[in-house]
Amino acid sequence: MKRPTVAEARAGRAARPAPRITAAWIERAALHYLERYSASVEMLRRTLRRRVERRARARGDEPAAFAEMVETTVARAVAAGLVDDRRFAAARLATLRRRGASARGASAKLAAKGLTRDIVEAAMEAEREAAPEADTAVEAAAAQAYAKRRRLGPFRRPDTRALHRDRDLAALARAGFPYALARRTVDAEIEPDEG
Structure with a gap:
């Protein structure tokens, strides 16, 4: 029997429909993402929405139908302690400062990660209190x-x-x-x- 060429194999893969979107799939996607990256709640939410949109588009489904599943998965990750905005803000702020970010620049970058102003200000205040010098x-x-x-x-x-x-x-x-x-x-x- 003749083996298919690479192009034929790719065409066969493309013809297969994308698997269904389930709560278990969304949870696996969240865990896979969190194993690789530290994230804020909003970053996790954006990532899951993007993945759901991509798969829903491939299946011809409406992404809005899965919004509740995404929110449930995000809430479970927060409840399990896998995602903590305050911990993320403190760690990310330390990294940004070591790389040479100004206070204004670091605040803007943290806000872009989906952190609220209160959390950013708390992280900046904790940095000021932890510094032995002025x-x-x-x-x-x-x-x-x-x-x-x-x-x-x-x-x-x-x-x-x-x-x-x-x-x-x-x-x-x-x-x-x-x-x-x-x-x-x-x-x-x-x-x-x-x-």
Whole structure:
């Protein structure tokens, strides 16, 4: 018997109808997603809606008919402790700050993940309380991390540093850092082992 070619096998797979959308399938999709990624409640909801829409479109079903199943699955994930917006906000904020996000930039990114203003403010307040130094030191460390990652200011080659000073200040300002802090960061001198 002759084996089908790759194109024939793909055509056979495409001809098969997509499996039905069930509560068990939605729950498996949620667990699979949460095994791989940390997520907020809204991120999980958006992901499940997208998957349901894709499968419903393939089957010719109406995605709105499965909205209640998605909400039930999200509620079960929250009740089981698999999704916690406060825990997600704290972890994501720490990651963003290490990568050099300003307070304004981090707040905007957390809001884009579907977190409420109250949760974002609580995470920012917890960060301020946990920092042994002043709040400005946290922001200064983030500005330096951003400059290092983008190779701005003191992290540029010495012969091009003065030429790109204004551009570096603008990059830090666009990232959400105040002008005075951006100027201190760009004009700072670093030790060779710091860079």
